[in-house]
Amino acid sequence: MQQQLMSSPPPANSALQRYDARKIASYYRWRPWKALWRLIYIISLFNGFIWGLLWDRWTHTSTAHYPQRAIQIRKILTQLGPTFIKVGQALSTRPDLIPKDFLTELMLLQDQLPPFPNEQAFAQIEAELRQPVREIYQEISAQPVAAASLGQVYRGRLFTGEEVAIKVQRPNLRPKLTLDLYLMRWMAARFGRFLPLNLGHDLTLIVDEFGTKLFEEIDYINEGQNAERFAENFKEYPAVEVPRIHWAYSGRKVLTLQWINGFKLTDSQCAVEANMDPDRLVQIGVISSLRQLLEFGFFHADPHPGNLFATSEGSMAYVDFGMMDQLDQTTKNTLVDAVVHLVNKDYELLATDFVKLGFLTPETDIRPIIPALEDVFDDIIGAKVGDFNFKTITDRFSELMYDYPFRVPAKFALIIRSLVTQEGVALCLNPDFKILEVSYPYVAQRLLAGETPDFQRRLLEVLFKDGKFQWQRLENLIAIAQTDQSFDLIPTARLGMQFLMSDEGDYLRRQVVLALIEDDRLHTEEVERLWNLIKGDLKPEKLFSVALGALAEFSDSNLPEWLPRPPLPVS
Structure with missing residues (x-):
């Protein structure tokens, strides 16, 4: 019996829902x-x-x-x-x-490929949803509105009156x-x-x-779940819109989702005619990309212009969630470490980061690579923000690929594709766009806020070098963060005060005191420059309130006698 089962041909590979190299090889051995x-x-x-x-x-x-x-x-x-x-x-x-x-x-x-016939598309819908097309949709466009290599899209309307996009997979794909x-x-x-x-x-x-990854991309149930997860991540950020999935009319080969009224982000002339601000769309795109990589770790790996729409409300809509990927917490932390080490021009630690991220194997001798990294990145870091873009990094970095044993892990190939494509879209909307003008304020705010112990540690790495406090770096971080008009220094100051007064802040308290009297002089000039930079955001009365708020996080036993107690809640 066992021998009979083993000699039987395997099931058709069209039944495979996930990629399985062994089963696929077994299938073609018979054909x-x-x-x-x-x-x-x-x-x-x-x-x-x-x-x-x-x-x-x-x-x-x-x-x-x-x-x-x-x-x-x-x-x-x-x-x-x-x-x-x-x-x-x-x-x-x-x-x-x-x-x-x-x-x-x-x-x-x-x-893109030429569209396949409507008869095949509608037969696919009926086979997948087990209903006649006319009973599922009140209306459906006579021709597909878009055709790609894996499927095509129709515009339709449900019997509830909602406009929808109907995505149909190519037959026998x-x-x-x-x-x-x-x-x-x-x-x-x-x-x-x-x-x-x-x-x-x-x-x-x-x-x-x-x-x-390809099998995941052609599974429309997986795509719908990706869309819902992406929407959940950005639920507090209305500037990013995600179409709602209609699960009653969706399956593995058919996906029905909310129709997005807008225009593709390559249509910059449409943005002008709609009186929309291209710079705002660029900022939304860059910030959302950074949040995907550094906060959520779940990122859209194919944000090409056909997958990004601007709406009349001024938001950006992502569509097509077939190609997504996930970064674990360790990788996210290492990415931030690499940014910090790049800013600090600490190329030995940057080379170590490349090993952790998989660009170099653990047995690689990084000593000859350190000067090469210095040669490539020194000019980039020294350049003005306005003269810098992400493609500069990828072009210069690619020069190292043939001389040193660098390789690009598959996951980071997707990240590079995502960022380069995002920057290309931004340049289409604004030819003078520079990615760091938008991304630097975001990274600076995250570092200054020190929301987690990891970010607090990285902030200390930026602010101290060889045991000395770097006043200029702190000024630069604050100045860069303030270029974003929505940045509020008060919450950051509150978090900073809480950290300073905690047990973990003991080292920083001592270092700040030492920084003020470093080199046997009182650093009044640096303090004055710093105060002039932040005084517009931190009025003395606000600063005192922030200090009291930070102290209120601790119990009464931890408060000095001379400080007023926070008021008791009214019952």
């Missing part, structure tokens, strides 16, 4: 002809490209022909369909693997993806070790991780 014909087609398309590369090498014209070959590979990937389009998009964020000319061209890969993933993994297992790639591990693991 080798399917894999063979697809493999022949792939090889036939790549054949000319590979011979072209070899010819360029033999004739010593590789550099001159790079742009031509980059266009050629983009067209081949588009012709091969959804799986290869997604591969190309993933590679567009890997400067450790792909030459710069190819990266630029792969970024142009459009996640899962079998096509599994066949391509099977062939990619098969080739990676046999030829991956011969490729001069700086991966740090088996290429088949890269394929498996890619396959896992």
Whole structure:
């Protein structure tokens, strides 16, 4: 009986809900002809490209022909369909693997294909929801309003009167993806070790991780749950809008969600005609991205212009939550550490951060890398904020990839893609935009607030260097934070007072006293500059109230005799 079960063919791969390399391989072992014909087609398309590369090498014209070959590979990937389009998009964020000319061209890969017929789309809806389309939707558009490589979208209306977007997956998508993933993994297992790639591990693991993410992206139930989680994170931030999911009319291959009235953020002229402030939209986008990475750890990994809308109310709407990822608390903490060490120009600790984040392996000798980091980042940190953007970092950092054993972990490839895309959208709305003009105030506020012990520790790292208090750094942090008009120094001062008066603040209390009399002189000039900077936000009476409020957090036994007790609550 057991032998009979083992010799039976596996179930169809279209039934797989999650990526499973073993089951997919077992399926195609029983159907080798399917894999063979697809493999022949792939090889036939790549054949000319590979011979072209070899010819360029033999004739010593590789550099001159790079742009031509980059266009050629983009067209081949588009012709091969959804799986290869997604591969190309993933590679567009890997400067450790792909030459710069190819990266630029792969970024142009459009996640678009011609729409498939309505008859197939409506049949998909009826099969998934088990009702005729006319009984589900009061209205549905005659043609799709958008078509991508994995599905297409219709505009409709429920019988309750609500306008909705109806997302329908392409027919037979899962079998096509599994066949391509099977062939990619098969080739990676046999030829991956011969490729001069700086991966740090088996290429088949890269394929498996890619396959896992791709299967998550085509599961619309997973996408709907992602949307609800994202909305929960931003429920206190109305500037970010997320469409509501209509679960009664959704399944794994069909997703019905609230229709967003707005325009894509590439349509900057629409923003002008609607009398909207492009700078406000830019600020919303950057701050929301930073909150995703540094606060929630749950981030939108595909914020391309087609997935971002501006509404008439002045908010930004995110759509399409198929490609999301999660950062654990340790990674979030290390990211903030890296920012602090970068600001402090402590490149030895920054190199250690790269090891913790997976950009360098633990056994890497970081000593020769430290001066290289200094060469790359010193100019960037020394530049004015207005002359700096995120792409500057990625371009300069990519120069290190071929000289030192850096690699980009898959998770950070998604983060890089997210940030570069977000900055590209911002530059479309405002060509003079500089990302640090918006992001620095946010990071400075988080550090100054010291909401958690981790942030308090990082603030101390910024303010003290070699045991000496850095007055200029404190002034810079406050000045940068104040560039955001919504910044309120009072809550920050309250948290600071509470920390100073706690047991954990003992070290800081002593250091502040030492800073005031450092080098055998009273630092009145620095104190005066600092007071002039904050006096508009901290009137003496407000400051006294903040101090009393901080003291009120402690019991009466901890208060000095000469201080007034907080009033008792009225019953």
